[in-house]
Amino acid sequence: MRQGTIINNVRLKDDYYKVDFFAPEICASARPGSFVHVRISGCGDHILRRPFSICNVNESGELTVIYKVVGAGTEALSRLKSGDECDLLGPLGKPFSRPLDDEVPVLLGGGYGSAAMFMLTKESKTPGVALLGARNSKDILLSAEYRAAGFDVRISTDDGSDGLKGRVTDLLPGVLKDYAGRKLHFYACGPMPMLLALAGLLPDLGYPESELSLDHLMCCGVGACFACVVKIKADNADGFRYARTCSEGPVFRADQVYLEK
Amino acid sequence: MADLTTNLGGKLTLKNPVMTASGTFGYGFEYHKFFDISQLGAVVVKGIAPFPSHGNPTPRVAETACGMLNAIGLQGPGVEKFLHGEEYMPFLRRTGATVIVNIWGKSIADYQDVARRLEADKAGIAALEINISCPNVKAGGIAFGTDPVLAKEVVSAVREATSLPLITKLSPNVSNIGEFARAVVDAGSDMISLINTLTGMAIDAETMRFKIANKTGGLSGPAVKPVALRMVYEASHAVDVPVIGMGGICTGEDAVEFLLAGASAVAVGTAIFADPYAPLKVIEGINGYLDRHGFGTVAEIVGKVHN
Ligand SMILES: Cc1cc2nc3c(=O)[nH]c(=O)nc-3n(C[C@H](O)[C@H](O)[C@H](O)COP(=O)(O)OP(=O)(O)OC[C@H]3O[C@@H](n4cnc5c(N)ncnc54)[C@H](O)[C@@H]3O)c2cc1C
Ligand SMILES: Cc1cc2nc3c(=O)[nH]c(=O)nc-3n(C[C@H](O)[C@H](O)[C@H](O)COP(=O)(O)O)c2cc1C
Ligand code: FES
Numbered sequence: 001m002r003q004g005t006i007i008n009n010v011r012l013k014d015d016y017y018k019v020d021f022f023a024p025e026i027c028a029s030a031r032p033g034s035f036v037h038v039r040i041s042g043c044g045d046h047i048l049r050r051p052f053s054i055c056n057v058n059e060s061g062e063l064t065v066i067y068k069v070v071g072a073g074t075e076a077l078s079r080l081k082s083g084d085e086c087d088l089l090g091p092l093g094k095p096f097s098r099p100l101d102d103e104v105p106v107l108l109g110g111g112y113g114s115a116a117m118f119m120l121t122k123e124s125k126t127p128g129v130a131l132l133g134a135r136n137s138k139d140i141l142l143s144a145e146y147r148a149a150g151f152d153v154r155i156s157t158d159d160g161s162d163g164l165k166g167r168v169t170d171l172l173p174g175v176l177k178d179y180a181g182r183k184l185h186f187y188a189c190g191p192m193p194m195l196l197a198l199a200g201l202l203p204d205l206g207y208p209e210s211e212l213s214l215d216h217l218m219c220c221g222v223g224a225c226f227a228c229v230v231k232i233k234a235d236n237a238d239g240f241r242y243a244r245t246c247s248e249g250p251v252f253r254a255d256q257v258y259l260e261k
Numbered sequence: 262m263a264d265l266t267t268n269l270g271g272k273l274t275l276k277n278p279v280m281t282a283s284g285t286f287g288y289g290f291e292y293h294k295f296f297d298i299s300q301l302g303a304v305v306v307k308g309i310a311p312f313p314s315h316g317n318p319t320p321r322v323a324e325t326a327c328g329m330l331n332a333i334g335l336q337g338p339g340v341e342k343f344l345h346g347e348e349y350m351p352f353l354r355r356t357g358a359t360v361i362v363n364i365w366g367k368s369i370a371d372y373q374d375v376a377r378r379l380e381a382d383k384a385g386i387a388a389l390e391i392n393i394s395c396p397n398v399k400a401g402g403i404a405f406g407t408d409p410v411l412a413k414e415v416v417s418a419v420r421e422a423t424s425l426p427l428i429t430k431l432s433p434n435v436s437n438i439g440e441f442a443r444a445v446v447d448a449g450s451d452m453i454s455l456i457n458t459l460t461g462m463a464i465d466a467e468t469m470r471f472k473i474a475n476k477t478g479g480l481s482g483p484a485v486k487p488v489a490l491r492m493v494y495e496a497s498h499a500v501d502v503p504v505i506g507m508g509g510i511c512t513g514e515d516a517v518e519f520l521l522a523g524a525s526a527v528a529v530g531t532a533i534f535a536d537p538y539a540p541l542k543v544i545e546g547i548n549g550y551l552d553r554h555g556f557g558t559v560a561e562i563v564g565k566v567h568n
């Protein structure tokens with residue numbers, strides 16, 4: 001366990017906040033897709049940690065998390081100020097693979113998922129594509145930052161308040177057309193229904209090795225309690241096993257995900 | 262520095278009185294990254310059955326005020342993989358930790374099978390802890406631990422299968438804990454441990470759904486501590502064997518309360534999720550308390566709460 005002193009904690013827009021922790025040891029080994037498990041100070045009778053994807057790290061030991069206030073834990077976090085401390089465990093979880101030099105990374109993000117994948121912009125030699133989808137424009141995050149990193153940013157919203165009116169998967173045909181002949185590698189993080197849809201879709205499009213970050217309600221965060229499991233295909237009578245998203249994931253190959261019939 | 266060595270009825274000697282609670286510390290492997298687990302009084306591993314088991318559908322946990330509900334459903338590798346899989350018993354043997362294997366089954370024969378397999382490969386295993394809070398499939402799903410006759414049968418069957426020290430972990434979901442303590446001790450249990458989780462429920466008003474897929478789950482954490490203390494007190498007055506107390510212990514002071522109530526050793530569970538180092542802090546806390554109050558050993562305070 002390492003203390004993370006808060007350097008900055010600011011509202012980005014609406015319910016989204018950005019917090020920078022001073023956590024040099026965690027920064028040293030953070031990778032895209034890995035997460036920190038945070039014991040939020042001042043959280044009253046809430047005893048469990050809250051997991052957050054690492055959005056960014058820098059050489060000064062600053063670790064950035066982007067979070068949405070959805071309940072008591074994130075609400076308490078939003079009230080913390082510069083100089084306050086939280087216990088951080090991390091970096092935890094099996095991260096995304098490093099993009100290969102000849103691949104165009106295509107990121108599909110919903111909500112805070114675009115934060116969870118942001119560090120891929122630093123590991124990728126080739127500028128990639130960022131497909132950001134959400135219910136409405138309020139939940140579209142980091143589009144300017146992805147553009148600044150040279151990524152081709154395309155947006156979809158359910159209500160058409162930004163970009164294409166529709167689902168993030170509706171952006172796929174355009175990408176496949178515009179990048180025909182290039183080697184694509186897909187990465188995704190977002191709400192479970194979106195990820196399950198992609199687990200059905202991407203292997204059929206010829207991309208079984210696509211990587212999906214499946215987060216799930218967590219408890220210990222380190223593989224000890226079996227709270228956070230998802231169904232992964234397995235060579236047994238039932239065809240699946242429950243894998244721990246905190247330690248065996250959160251990143252799984254699309255063709256490993258077991259889809260209910 | 263007090264002497265923390267803890268002798269449990271001559272059957273089992275621990276470096277100190279602090280164990281991990283089954284199901285909250287995995288198989289030790291996960292936490293060895295944080296600290297040397299051989300420093301603990303004992304590592305009690307997650308429940309082992311004769312067969313591998315998927316566990317329950319998700320969501321499996323829900324946070325509640327000062328606690329949590331879980332219905333993990335005893336997901337596990339089964340006894341063969343536990344004995345031979347690299348990250349299980351072979352790993353634990355290498356660490357030199359004192360290992361207590363928690364066992365469960367769906368029938369009395371299951372309990373006996375798993376105990377027999379562990380008996381045959383018992384190097385590095387200090388004791389077995391029998392989790393009787395599981396439903397008996399053959400008896401229409403009633404938990405072994407809520408029927409004194411069934412509880413006694415399970416313990417007798419395991420007793421026949423092994424010479425390892427036996428701890429029976431009692432369910433708190435009964436009205437007379439003393440009766441169960443006596444039943445399992447009569448059947449040959451060398452010690453008892455309690456409490457397992459209290460059956461509870463959580464509902465999300467907004468979505469009008471149960472918060473965990475199994476509908477009911479086991480409550481643990483600081484919220485259960487007063488209930489646990491009362492049950493440890495009652496059980497320790499009902500039997501003469503050592504009692505291992507647990508339920509909501511987070512600090513050394515919490516642990517001392519259990520010792521004063523009559524426990525000879527304690528286990529830390531849910532607190533580990535908030536702080537992986539909690540069991541080590543509890544050891545330090547007990548030591549500090551003994552020093553501060555001029556006690557030389559843990560045994561000097563066991564059951565010493567004033568009337
Ligand atoms: C690996 C991982 C990475 C994550 N990264 C981020 C991130 O970068 N930014 C961010 O804002 N959030 C992230 N989350 C989700 C975040 O952990 C939850 O929003 C947070 O725990 C909610 O805490 P709370 O006390 O505010 O809300 P609670 O009161 O605990 O919950 C409020 C609502 O949020 C839902 N919820 C809780 N946990 C999750 C979860 N894990 N996934 C989906 N819904 C959840 C609950 O079901 C409930 O409806 C991540 C989760 C995981 C597992
Ligand atoms: C996630 C979780 C899993 C558990 N799994 C088991 C188990 O496999 N076998 C068992 O005997 N008890 C199990 N328990 C019960 C604990 O060992 C302990 O008895 C109970 O949680 C009370 O202690 P605590 O409040 O310190 O957690 C589990 C508890 C939790 C929270
Ligand atoms: S949260 Fe405990 S195993 Fe994943």
